[in-house]
Amino acid sequence: MEHLTRLSKRYSMLIDEYLREKLRGEPEVLYEASLHIIKAGGKRLRPLLVLATARMLGGVEAEARALPLAAAVEVLHNFTLIHDDIMDQDDFRRGVPTVHKVWGVPMAILAGDLLFAYAYKLAGEAADSGLPHAEALRALREMTEAIVRISEGQAMDMLMEAKWDVGIHDYLKMVYLKTGSLIELSTRLGAISAGAGNEVVSLMGEYGKLVGVAFQIKDDILGIIGDPRVTGKPVYNDLRRAKKTLPLLYAYSKLSEEEKREFRSLIGGEATEEELSRAAKIIEERGGISYSLGLARELSERAVEIVKSMEPADVEAKKALEELAVYVVEREK
Amino acid sequence: MEHLTRLSKRYSMLIDEYLREKLRGEPEVLYEASLHIIKAGGKRLRPLLVLATARMLGGVEAEARALPLAAAVEVLHNFTLIHDDIMDQDDFRRGVPTVHKVWGVPMAILAGDLLFAYAYKLAGEAADSGLPHAEALRALREMTEAIVRISEGQAMDMLMEAKWDVGIHDYLKMVYLKTGSLIELSTRLGAISAGAGNEVVSLMGEYGKLVGVAFQIKDDILGIIGDPRVTGKPVYNDLRRAKKTLPLLYAYSKLSEEEKREFRSLIGGEATEEELSRAAKIIEERGGISYSLGLARELSERAVEIVKSMEPADVEAKKALEELAVYVVEREK
Numbered sequence: 001m002e003h004l005t006r007l008s009k010r011y012s013m014l015i016d017e018y019l020r021e022k023l024r025g026e027p028e029v030l031y032e033a034s035l036h037i038i039k040a041g042g043k044r045l046r047p048l049l050v051l052a053t054a055r056m057l058g059g060v061e062a063e064a065r066a067l068p069l070a071a072a073v074e075v076l077h078n079f080t081l082i083h084d085d086i087m088d089q090d091d092f093r094r095g096v097p098t099v100h101k102v103w104g105v106p107m108a109i110l111a112g113d114l115l116f117a118y119a120y121k122l123a124g125e126a127a128d129s130g131l132p133h134a135e136a137l138r139a140l141r142e143m144t145e146a147i148v149r150i151s152e153g154q155a156m157d158m159l160m161e162a163k164w165d166v167g168i169h170d171y172l173k174m175v176y177l178k179t180g181s182l183i184e185l186s187t188r189l190g191a192i193s194a195g196a197g198n199e200v201v202s203l204m205g206e207y208g209k210l211v212g213v214a215f216q217i218k219d220d221i222l223g224i225i226g227d228p229r230v231t232g233k234p235v236y237n238d239l240r241r242a243k244k245t246l247p248l249l250y251a252y253s254k255l256s257e258e259e260k261r262e263f264r265s266l267i268g269g270e271a272t273e274e275e276l277s278r279a280a281k282i283i284e285e286r287g288g289i290s291y292s293l294g295l296a297r298e299l300s301e302r303a304v305e306i307v308k309s310m311e312p313a314d315v316e317a318k319k320a321l322e323e324l325a326v327y328v329v330e331r332e333k
Numbered sequence: 334m335e336h337l338t339r340l341s342k343r344y345s346m347l348i349d350e351y352l353r354e355k356l357r358g359e360p361e362v363l364y365e366a367s368l369h370i371i372k373a374g375g376k377r378l379r380p381l382l383v384l385a386t387a388r389m390l391g392g393v394e395a396e397a398r399a400l401p402l403a404a405a406v407e408v409l410h411n412f413t414l415i416h417d418d419i420m421d422q423d424d425f426r427r428g429v430p431t432v433h434k435v436w437g438v439p440m441a442i443l444a445g446d447l448l449f450a451y452a453y454k455l456a457g458e459a460a461d462s463g464l465p466h467a468e469a470l471r472a473l474r475e476m477t478e479a480i481v482r483i484s485e486g487q488a489m490d491m492l493m494e495a496k497w498d499v500g501i502h503d504y505l506k507m508v509y510l511k512t513g514s515l516i517e518l519s520t521r522l523g524a525i526s527a528g529a530g531n532e533v534v535s536l537m538g539e540y541g542k543l544v545g546v547a548f549q550i551k552d553d554i555l556g557i558i559g560d561p562r563v564t565g566k567p568v569y570n571d572l573r574r575a576k577k578t579l580p581l582l583y584a585y586s587k588l589s590e591e592e593k594r595e596f597r598s599l600i601g602g603e604a605t606e607e608e609l610s611r612a613a614k615i616i617e618e619r620g621g622i623s624y625s626l627g628l629a630r631e632l633s634e635r636a637v638e639i640v641k642s643m644e645p646a647d648v649e650a651k652k653a654l655e656e657l658a659v660y661v662v663e664r665e666k
Contacts (some may be wrong), residue, residue, distance in 0.1 A: 025485060026485060027483070027485065027486065027488045027489055027492055029492070030484065030485060030488035059508045078602065083442050083443075083446060086438070086439070087438075087442060088438035088439075088444070105420075105438070106420035106421070107418070107488070107491070108493060109419060109420060109442060109445075110416075110420070110484055110487055110488055110491075111414050112442075112446075113416060113449070113480070113484050114444075114481065114484040114485075116446070116449055116480075117477055117480035117481045117484060118481065120453065120473065120474075120476075120477040120480075121474075121481060122476070124470070124473060124474040124477055127474075128376055130454060133466045133467050133470050134466050136470055137457070137460060137466050137469055137470045137473070139471050140453065140457060140470070141453075141454075141457040143448055143453075144454045144457055145452040145454070147446065147450035147453075148358070148450045148451065149447070149450075151443055151446050151447040151450060152359060152360065152363060152447075155360045155362065155363035155440070155443055156360055156542075158363065158440065158443075159360055229635060247443060249663060255591060
């Protein structure tokens with residue numbers, strides 16, 4: 001993972017500095033609320049994908065041109081986090097209280113809206129750093145398509161919480177919309193910044209989609225068997241919320257009607273720690289974890305193949321993207 | 334008002350049809366929630382301004398090119414309404430229950446976010462109906478600047494509710510940001526669609542700003558002396574919420590320290606109907622209404638002068654824009 005680690009560190013610093021400079025205004029409290037989660041950290045996975053893809057395909061010049069777009073996708077991601085935290089009534093994120101916990105729901109809604117607008121503001125600035133007008137417009141339009149998908153995916157996710165007849169196909173569609181589409185956007189924007197042709201843009205989009213869905217499946221797995229001291233997330237959060245994750249859906253489909261009834265009584269807001277732990281055990285025993293990990297690894301391998309097929313302008317970026325596709329499924333947090 | 338009425342009717346039908354066709358997708362409930370307030374009606378003031386400005390400056394061809402942008406600003410406006418209603422905990426809008434009242438806060442946040450994205454989607458489509466790439470990109474960037482301003486203005490407004498030392502200058506700045514900037518955007522986009530030069534774009538932007546601020550001041554006035562059976566809004570809503578409106582701020586500045594103390598005790602969430610009515614009377618007696626109406630008329634007159642100075646490609650649209658600047662301050666609802 002050495003190339004990935006090196007690039008990731010450099011890009012994180014670059015993006016953080018860029019955002020600190022760009023996200024300024026008044027009233028102060030609105031900007032504080034908007035920056036709260038960004039400042040609390042995060043993997044900066046999406047800007048890394050924009051910048052590394054641009055660099056792999058077009059070298060350091062493309063990388064420089066892609067910087068505003070990389071910042072834009074990170075801002076977009078943080079907008080979705082602030083609004084999701086309100087919708088999910090989550091109290092903590094990245095080890096700090098969520099925005100609505102600190103400033104209340106109205107200011108949190110507004111902080112998310114401001115970041116939404118800033119994502120477009122930053123992306124629009126790509127036209128000033130050398131991206132031709134037609135490509136800059138295309139970037140903005142692709143960004144828009146992604147946000148529509150994210151919103152649709154988030155709605156699907158919310159609707160699924162109340163349902164039990166969720167097929168794996170529906171789950172994968174939801175995950176693509178909610179999580180995969182923004183990562184797909186990131187690699188597409190990187191490729192567009194490098195002036196890549198449509199075929200390469202599509203292929204790198206496919207890579208992003210695969211990595212994004214694999215990433216989410218791994219998140220689902222860590223939510224059930226991950227060590228909360230390592231992941232930093234409350235144990236059994238998804239089960240407590242009856243979230244329809246892949247391990248759960250797979251295992252549930254293997255249960256008899258009676259077992260299904262019992263399983264449903266073990267999860268949700270009223271369940272005790274012991275019941276949740278029993279539900280997690282059932283998921284593992286019925287193959288939910290191994291099936292999900294197997295699928296995530298398959299997606300990851302297909303993503304690696306795509307990167308391997310690329311003619312690189314920069315070998316380190318290419319290696320980092322290969323490593324990243326492996327990292328998303330092998331990580332422990 | 335005959336030209337205004339004629340254009341307004343035609344444009345409303347045009348926009349409604351356009352939006353019905355464009356705002357489609359899944360999950361159904363998300364799109365239903367997003368369309369709820371749009372379907373409930375509204376003045377369609379902002380698309381009217383886009384289309385009439387485009388037509389005045391560039392005739393029917395410019396008007397046709399401007400349609401996606403006109404639809405975009407209406408969608409943007411409705412996004413702000415959905416989120417504002419959550420923030421203000423309003424139960425009704427346009428005679429129907431607000432989105433969060435029907436579908437809950439999470440779905441309402443999401444419905445707003447979806448409309449936000451659709452505003453960009455529609456605006457991006459202006460490039461497909463003949464607007465050159467550079468201008469389409471400019472339109473998207475101006476839209477973004479407006480949304481940043483709206484968010485900042487909404488935050489200022491929220492912060493002002495808890496404050497009493499609000500100067501008229503601060504109030505006017507807030508109203509420009511929160512309300513004026515989107516109307517300014519509308520006329521600017523209309524001018525850009527017509528291929529107008531920078532000077533004309535700026536002048537028409539100034540017209541929009543003046544009309545927007547005058548519109549809001551008139552709203553403030555109607556909130557105090559308007560007939561709720563005509564306005565359709567609950568009586569003394571702003572006073573109950575201790576909103577810092579222009580009539581209130583002006584009258585308050587004329588009170589002695591003791592009168593100020595008394596006045597503050599008459600408004601807010603705990604006040605009785607009788608106390609609110611007494612506060613309204615004080616505002617009127619201390620010149621709050623006549624001062625505000627005077628200022629709104631002054632702004633309206635300046636807006637009329639700007640339109641009069643324009644070389645029109647279409648005389649009816651010009652007349653309608655003159656009438657509109659008068660209408661916003663003379664309306665009773």
